[in-house]
Amino acid sequence: MKIALVSPYDYSYSGGVTSHISHLESHLLNKGHQVKVIAPCSKKALDPDVIPIGIPIPVPSGDSIARVTLSLTLARTVKKVLHKGNFDIIHLHEPLTPMLPLFVLRYSDSINIGTFHAYHGEPRAYKMFRPILQKWFHRLHGHTAVSQPAKTFVNKCFPAEYRIIPNGVDIARFHPGVQPIKELRDGKINILHVGRLEKRKGVKYLLEAYKIVKSQNPDVRLIIVGPGERLKKKYKRFAKDNSLKDVVFIGFVPNEELPRYYATADIFCAPSTGNESFGIIL
Known part of the structure; x- marks a missing residue:
């Protein structure tokens, strides 16, 4: 299958969602699928399968810093990438995080799967922007969360049938034979x-x-x-x-x-x- 993995976060910067997507990409490639990662990048992407869209800027988020693109002019590029990719499945990570996943949801004609990673206690931003985000949420055909807290967090504002699929462990990398320092x-x-x-x-x-x-x-x-x-x-x-x-x-x-x-x-x-x-x- 032709699969797109979409991240709202700077793919040049280390983080949990970026690591999750990177490992998922490797696993899917090993399974014989054609995979592209669509994400904002502050540096030139070294991976030829990464399609950079948008310039990320640091935004405070839940006692952390989220590096996302807030540009409202991504439509043309997103439409071009989706048309050229002709993806069977588009897997969006944090699909309601501005702005790239929202543009992808708007113009996608593929099967859209959303994975939710975040937990910030009370979902204040979700509550505030729920009237706007609801129409994009309804464009998701499937919903997953990496943990029960992540599911509870998003389900308060966007109830759906979520399947919990925890972050995986690459046992080819982490195993008892690894040499210590x-x-x-x-x-x-x-x-x-x-x-x-x-x-x-x-x-x-x-x-x-x-x-x-x-x-x-x-x-x-x-x-x-x-x-x-x-x-x-x-x-x-x-x-x-x-x-x-x-x-x-x-x-x-x-x-x-x-x-x-x-x-x-x-x-x-x-x-x-x-x-x-x-x-x-x-």
Whole structure:
């Protein structure tokens, strides 16, 4: 089949939805399908199967930053891409997020499937814009959510028959045979955190907890993987001011290297404080 995977988010920037789509694309290609990813891109797409549409801008969203395109002039490009692609299925991720998925829904003549990832407590934006979004929601032929919280979140404003399909695990990448990072396997107990450095990820509380653990067990190490320079400076300063040893900030890690850090860990910790439906890092 000819399948389009649509994302509202900057495909050049790491994130849960982007990772989900990337892994789904690989799986579908391995199954013999023809797959294209349609998404805004702030950088030139390296993957020839990615069709960039729109310039993303950072917008605050649920204690995070969503990089989406808000352009109202995407119609011509979207119509051209959909006509040329002649897709059997269009799979839209966060299909009610402006603006790219809404344009795709408007002009799609294919079977449209929507997957909902988000959870932000009360769906205030959905409630506010429900009268406008309702007509686009009705253009979806199928509805999925990555978790029960994600389903509950969207179902409050847009009730439908949702099928819960959790984020998958690529067992070809994550398996017991993955080699750990040799220099970090020195006898210390490794506590690993993976994720963008944002307030909602709870790294502040992880560092405070690590301070207590370290005082009771010197043979532990905290490994923090993920981008976010502004908060990394703040967290490094906290570690320095509190004389915390063995805190390692790795920064961004390419997808192909990430399994090695999981293989290196004895304990994985994801202390998110909220607004998570099913963290892809889990």
